[in-house]
Amino acid sequence: MDVTSFIKYTNVSGFFLQDEPSTDPNSFDYAASDLGLMKRTYSTDQEYNPEQKKTRWERFYHQVSELNLQASSNVRYKVIYMGRHGESVHNVAESYYGTSAWDSYWSKQDGNDAVTWADAHLTEKGIDQARAANKFWALEMATQHIPAPEKYYTSPLDRCLATARITFDGLQLPAQQPCIPEVKELLREVIGIHTCDRRSSKTYIQTNFPAYTFEPGFAEEDEMWRPDSRESHSVHDGRMKKLLDDIFTHDDSTFISFTTHSGSIASLLRVIGHREFRVPTGAVIPVVIRAETIRSEPS
Template identity: 60%
Template sequence: MSDASSHFTPSSPFHQKYINYTTVTGFFLQDDPATNASAFNYSMLNLGLIERPYDTDDEYDPQHEKTQWQRFEHYVFRLNRQSGRHLQYKVLFMGRHGEGYHNVAESFYGTPAWDCYWSLLDGNGTVEWADARITEKGVAQALVAHAFWKEALANKGIPAPESYYTSPLVRCLETAKLTFSGLKLPSRRPFKPVVKELLREAIGIHTCDRRSSKSWIQENYPDYAIEAGFAEEDPFWLPDLRESNTAQVARLKKLLDDVFTTDDSTWVSFTSHSGAIGSLLKALGHRTFSLQTGGVIPVLVKAETIGCPPPTSSIQPSTTAPTCTVNPTPAPTG
């Protein structure tokens, strides 16, 4: 039997080179260890952008007329302008999907029963969570993100993403649509998301993480672009093996390599999942920062191409579903 993680070996696009990623700290509250992730509200705190001066302010804003986002955008522009050919900077806006029916089910049954029993099923006869859709609460969370972007674009000078990428799972496809559709975006930066296979959640066992077909995605999200090589049916999900944490980090590192080597954009949006974003943060050297459903985290990323083979890393094998040590079916009430 094949192992889901074997499809995503941590290969580099270069034979004798690799990209080293680091988070440039001191610009967002989320990269400060003193910031409490569980209590953080990005929409009330300007996405976490820290009010501070930059050493480019004198040339760009001598009269102190620009917004914090405008001055930060110019600072990042200067970083890239002054960098050599082996160094680049991007700002990643990473958003977690709104609450899905699988999130509700896990909360209802509890994580032990969810992991050992319920997550293996398509639903419970009342609610379906295979390739889970978002709930009404999830819709509302995505609309909070939409309202933030609408206000920040109009009044705070936040740069709109130049590129949009989304997981192929429905909860992300829909969250991205609700977040960015209908915004007053610059004509040169339209909302035209690209569906990326590698941007998905941990692969295997949980039916909520088994994607729908390419034809279904195209029919229901016709304005989305689907990356080349995207298979009609999910080629990676297995019912009895789940991707390990280290394999997931390697997969998301491969996604970063793809974006950083093929996309010249500086301002990039990812719509993804808690586990995938956690793996991205790990690959970027960022502190652990858990997002609530609908949450968003920005990261200033420094990417340096190193002229030697990549360091070796240990990839743990996939795992099977845990044995149930609790009764997965709650006793009837009343």
């Protein structure tokens, strides 16, 4: 008798301010609020932190570890730091032309007389935003002992590849957890029509980001982008669900970094049942995800 299974994802609230309806995404500053980590006590504090000398991040790490230790065999918890790329050329172009003109005409062009936004690159502001994220991580790791990612994944689009490199460059990472981002095709932005979301070749990525690795089967040319159709929310959500299935099935890491896009972050939040929370360019939103593998036997 065949047994089928699927993985159900749930956002575990109560850890980060971004989960709370009272937190306004328009004014929220991830760097000024320790990524939104709440000031709270945990069930593990009495045993783990009797002298109250551990940082909030150390206590959070211990709590998540305990969740996994106590979980049943079909349940796993992961913490994903979802970072949006810094400001890019296409973001400026859309602001300049207006969303209506951008969507109807300019987004379908490779650029204008002044700039190119096909596979859009970071602006100077975007580079500065990634540098600010780098300073945030360096300070938090040194003073608050924020758990460093154990694994790094990035969209194949240039603005994410560059953001990941700048964000994690030069950090004092654990020797067993170096920053070697893996390029994931499914982690890219909404696919289709907009040329800013058409990726460059694998050769281009290898040449410009030689330290990066590729998931198995990563194609030389972009085989997913289409000039005449664009993903719906439901199709995008299905792609993000497939991405999570892959990572939860094959990656044993608990703390993971995604460098991706606003649309894909929004989709991931929908998949795990998180409330809508728009993330500005260069910002980060962390989530605690509970994954439960549900098996069923056909009658």
